[in-house]
Amino acid sequence: MISLYAFMGAIEQGTAFGLMVLGVYLTFRVLDFPDLTVDGSLPLGAAVSAVAISNGYHPLVGMGIAVCAGFIAGAITGILNTKFKILHLLASILTMISLYSINIRIMGRPNMTLLGADTLIDQFIELSGLAPHFSTPILFALISGAALLALIWFLKTSFGLAMLATGDNPEMITSLGVNRDMMIIFGVGLSNGMVALSGALVAQNQGAADVNMGIGTIIAGLASVIIGETLFGKPNVTRAMLAALLGSIVYRIAIALALGVRLGDFAFTPSDLNLVTAALVVVALVSPQIKSGLLKRRAA
Amino acid sequence: MLKVEGAAKTFNPDSVNEVQALRGIDFKVEAGEFVTVIGSNGAGKSTFLNSVAGTFMLSGGSISIAGKDMTKWPEHKRAANLGRVFQDPLLGTCGSLSIEQNMALALKRGKRRGLGLGVKARDRKLFQAQLETLGLGLENRLADKVGLLSGGQRQALTMLMATMTRPDILLLDEHTAALDPKTGRKILDITDAVVRRDSLTTLMVTHNMNQAINMGDRLIMFHQGTIILDISGKEKKGLQVEDLLERFYTLRGEDVATDRMLFS
Ligand SMILES: Nc1ncnc2c1ncn2[C@@H]1O[C@H](COP(=O)(O)OP(=O)(O)OP(=O)(O)O)[C@@H](O)[C@H]1O
Ligand SMILES: [Mg+2]
Numbered sequence: 001m002i003s004l005y006a007f008m009g010a011i012e013q014g015t016a017f018g019l020m021v022l023g024v025y026l027t028f029r030v031l032d033f034p035d036l037t038v039d040g041s042l043p044l045g046a047a048v049s050a051v052a053i054s055n056g057y058h059p060l061v062g063m064g065i066a067v068c069a070g071f072i073a074g075a076i077t078g079i080l081n082t083k084f085k086i087l088h089l090l091a092s093i094l095t096m097i098s099l100y101s102i103n104i105r106i107m108g109r110p111n112m113t114l115l116g117a118d119t120l121i122d123q124f125i126e127l128s129g130l131a132p133h134f135s136t137p138i139l140f141a142l143i144s145g146a147a148l149l150a151l152i153w154f155l156k157t158s159f160g161l162a163m164l165a166t167g168d169n170p171e172m173i174t175s176l177g178v179n180r181d182m183m184i185i186f187g188v189g190l191s192n193g194m195v196a197l198s199g200a201l202v203a204q205n206q207g208a209a210d211v212n213m214g215i216g217t218i219i220a221g222l223a224s225v226i227i228g229e230t231l232f233g234k235p236n237v238t239r240a241m242l243a244a245l246l247g248s249i250v251y252r253i254a255i256a257l258a259l260g261v262r263l264g265d266f267a268f269t270p271s272d273l274n275l276v277t278a279a280l281v282v283v284a285l286v287s288p289q290i291k292s293g294l295l296k297r298r299a300a
Numbered sequence: 301m302l303k304v305e306g307a308a309k310t311f312n313p314d315s316v317n318e319v320q321a322l323r324g325i326d327f328k329v330e331a332g333e334f335v336t337v338i339g340s341n342g343a344g345k346s347t348f349l350n351s352v353a354g355t356f357m358l359s360g361g362s363i364s365i366a367g368k369d370m371t372k373w374p375e376h377k378r379a380a381n382l383g384r385v386f387q388d389p390l391l392g393t394c395g396s397l398s399i400e401q402n403m404a405l406a407l408k409r410g411k412r413r414g415l416g417l418g419v420k421a422r423d424r425k426l427f428q429a430q431l432e433t434l435g436l437g438l439e440n441r442l443a444d445k446v447g448l449l450s451g452g453q454r455q456a457l458t459m460l461m462a463t464m465t466r467p468d469i470l471l472l473d474e475h476t477a478a479l480d481p482k483t484g485r486k487i488l489d490i491t492d493a494v495v496r497r498d499s500l501t502t503l504m505v506t507h508n509m510n511q512a513i514n515m516g517d518r519l520i521m522f523h524q525g526t527i528i529l530d531i532s533g534k535e536k537k538g539l540q541v542e543d544l545l546e547r548f549y550t551l552r553g554e555d556v557a558t559d560r561m562l563f564s
Contacts, residue, residue: 154415158408161397161418165405168394175353176461177379177410 002256008133010256014249015140016205017220019147020198021228021248023191024221025241026151031187032167036092036218037077038195040099041070043214045196046203047106050114053204059120063200070196071189073099078185096214103211111210119204140201147194148245152238163187164237216274223277224248226284301331301501302352302469306361309347309525313359321347323525324361329469329518332499336512338544339522345505348522349471352503354378366468380410383462383500385455385475392458395447399438399457402446403427406461430460434490452483456490463494470495472504488515509541521548528552 002010020042027035045066052062073095080091104110124139125132154160165173166183174180195217203209228247234240258268258276268276309322321344329335339345351358352365354375362371370378385392393402404419407426424442431439434456438449446454455475462470472491476484492515495502506512512519519536521529521544528551531539 156418157415158404158413158418159415161401161405162408162413164397164401165394168396169391171391172394173405174376175379175382175384176405176408177376178413179374179376 002253002260005133006256006260007253008137010252011137011249012133012140012205014252015137015144015245016201017198017224017252018140018144018245018248019201020195020217021221021224021244022144022147022151022241023194023198024218025225025244026191026194027188028222028225029240030155030164030167030237031184031191033081033088033184033188034092035074035077035188035191036089037074037095037099037188037192038221039214039217040096040103041073041192041195041214042199042202042217043103043209043211044073044099044106045070045199046209046213047103047112047199047211048196049200050112050203050209051106053114053117053119054112059118059123059204063120063197066196066200067193070199071193073196074192075185075189077192078181078188081188082181082184100211107209107211110212111208113208114204115207119207120201121204136205140205143197143201144245147197148241151194151241155237155241216277219274219277219281220251223281223284224251226281227251227254230284301333301366302327302329302503303364304328304352304361305363307348307351307358307363308360309344309351309356310359321525322351322358325525325527327520327527329501329503331501333518334495334500334502334516335504335518335520336516337503337505337520337522338507338509338512343522344525345522346473347525349384349473349503349505352469353382353384353471381468383409383465383467383470385458385462385470385472387474387477389451389454389458389478392461393446393454396445398443398445399431399449400424400427400442402457403430403461403464406464409465409467430464431457433493434460450483452479452487455479455483455487459487459490459494463498463500466498466500468501470500470502472502474505474507477507491515509544513539513541513544519544523548523552 020038024035024038027033048069049059049062049066052065053059077092077095080086080094081088086094121132121136121139125135128135128138130138155164162173162178163183166178166180166187170180173183199214202213224247225244226247227250228243228245229240231250232239232243232246234243255273258273259270261268304325304327307322307325308320311317311319311321325348337345350356352363354370354373354377358371362369364370365378365381394405400419400423404423407423427442428439436453436456438453438457446457449457459475475491476487479487488511491504494500502516504516513536517536518530518532519539520527529547
C-alpha cells in the first residue's frame with residue numbers, strides 16, 4: 001500500500017495540477033475546443049513566476065504575472081483559430097511550440113532553480129507552523145479549491161452561461177447576439193491562465209522551473225477529467241468540475257501506486273508514465289464504443 | 301421595417317460549383333406585416349433568410365432593418381433585433397443546459413452579458429408565465445435539461461426564446477417541417493398567437509400551400525433566386541391553392557395541366 005507520506009504527496013500534486021485539470025475541463029468539455037497550448041503554458045507559468053520570485057518579487061506577484069502570461073498564450077491560440085481560421089488543434093500546437101522557445105528566453109536557460117528563494121510554500125509553512133508535508137497540500141488545496149469556487153460562480157453568471165452555450169451550440173448563441181470568436185478567445189485564455197498558475201505552483205513545489213516540465217500535460221489533464229467523470233459522475237457542470245479536481249487527485253494517487261509496483265525485475269519509472277497515461281485515455285475513450293458495440297451484437 | 305435592395309448572393313463564385321442563389325431581390329416589409337414565403341427546393345428561400353440574419357454577407361445589394369443599413373453587420377450584431385427558428389429543433393436550444401438557462405440566454409438577446417447571476421429568481425416567474433402559454437406543462441420543469449424534451453417541445457421553447465424580447469423581425473424557416481402533423485399544428489398556432497399578440501414583423505418559409513395562404517397577411521413566392529409572386533390584402537384572403545399553382549406555372553411558362561397531375 002501507499003504510505004501517508006506518499007498519500008499527502010499525491011494530494012499535493014493532485015491539487016497543484018488540479019488547476020491545470022480545471023483549465024483542460026474548460027476547453028475540452030465546456031468550449032469543445034481541444035487545446036494543446038497547455039503543454040507550453042504550464043512551463044510558461046513556471047518560468048515567469050520563477051524569474052519573478054528569484055528577482056525578489058513576492059511569490060503572489062509572480063503567480064499573478066504567470067496567470068496573465070498564460071491568458072495571453074491561450075488568447076493567441078484562440079485568435080489563430082477564430083480570426084485566421086486555423087484548425088484548433090493545429091493553432092494550439094503552433095502556440096505550444098512557440099512557447100518552448102519563449103520559455104527558454106524568459107529564463108535565459110532551459111531550467112532554473114528556486115532553491116533558497118522565498119516561495120509561497122515557505123511563507124505558508126512559517127505562517128501555519130505545520131510540517132511541510134502537511135502544510136503544502138493544505139496550501140494547494142486552498143488555492144485550487146478557491147479556483148474551483150470562482151469557476152463555478154463564473155459559469156453561473158450571464159457571461160459564463162453564454163460560454164457554456166458557445167461550446168454546446170455555437171449557431172444558437174451567435175443568433176442570440178454573442179460574438180462566438182470573443183468567447184473562444186477569452187475562454188481559451190482563461191483556461192491557460194489557470195494552467196500557468198498551476199505551473200507556478202508546481203515550480204515552487206519542485207523548487208525549479210524546467211522547459212520540459214510541460215510534456216504530457218494535456219494527457220494528464222484529460223486522464224484526470226475522465227477519471228473524475230467516471231468515478232464521481234457529471235450530472236451538472238458544478239459537479240463535473242468538482243469531479244475533475246478530485247479526478248486529478250485520484251490520478252496522482254494512481255501514479256504513486258504505479259510507481260510502487262514491482263513485478264520481478266520490472267518497475268515503472270517516471271518516464272513510463274506518459275505511455276501509461278496515454279493508454280489509460282485511449283481505453284477510456286474507446287470503451288464506450290466497445291460497450292455499445294457489444295450491446296448491439298448481443299441484441300442482433 | 302425590412303428593406304432589401306438588389307440583394308444578390310453567389311456561392312462559390314468563378315468555380316464549377318458556382319450557384320447564383322439570389323439574383324437581385326428588391327423587397328420591402330412594413331412593420332407588423334406577416335409574410336409567408338413559398339417556392340420549390342433550391343429557390344433561394346433559406347439563402348434569403350440567412351442573408352437577412354447575416355449568416356453570410358451578400359455578394360451585392362443592401363439590407364436595412366428598422367431604418368439602419370446592416371449590409372455589412374456580422375450576424376451576432378444583427379441578432380439584437382432578430383429572432384430565428386430553424387427547421388431542426390436541435391438548432392435553436394442548448395441540449396446540455398436547463399430550460400431556465402436557455403430562456404435566460406434568450407432574455408439577454410443582444411444585451412451585454414456581465415457577471416451578474418445568469419438565472420435570476422425574478423426571471424423564473426417570467427419564464428413560468430411564458431411557458432404556461434404553451435400549455436405543454438413545461439412551466440413545472442424549469443430545471444430540466446432541454447436535451448430531455450421532445451422535438452416539438454424544443455421547437456415550442458425555441459419559438460418562445462425567439463420572440464421573448466420582441467425582435468424587430470422574426471425569421472421562421474420551415475420551423476414545423478420536422479414535426480409530426482399534430483405537433484406542427486400546435487407550433488403554428490403558437491406562432492400565429494405570438495405574432496399577432498406582439499405584431500411581430502415576420503417572414504415564414506413553408507412548403508405547405510394551405511399554411512402559406514391561411515396564415516399571414518402577405519404571400520411571396522421564390523423561383524430561381526427571384527421573387528416571382530407577391531400577393532397581399534384582399535387578393536390573398538380569397539386565394540385558393542388551385543389559383544396559386546396556376547399562377548406559379550403560368551409565371552414559369554410551363555404547362556399547367558401536365559404538372560398539376562404531379563401534385564394530385
Ligand atoms: N452554403 C452554400 N454553399 C453553396 N451553395 C449553397 C449554399 N447554400 C445554399 N446553396 C445553394 O443555393 C441555392 C438556394 O438554396 P436555398 O437553401 O436558399 O433553397 P431553399 O429555397 O431554401 O430550398 P429548400 O426548400 O430545399 O429549403 C441552392 O441551389 C443551394 O444548393
Ligand atoms: Mg430552405
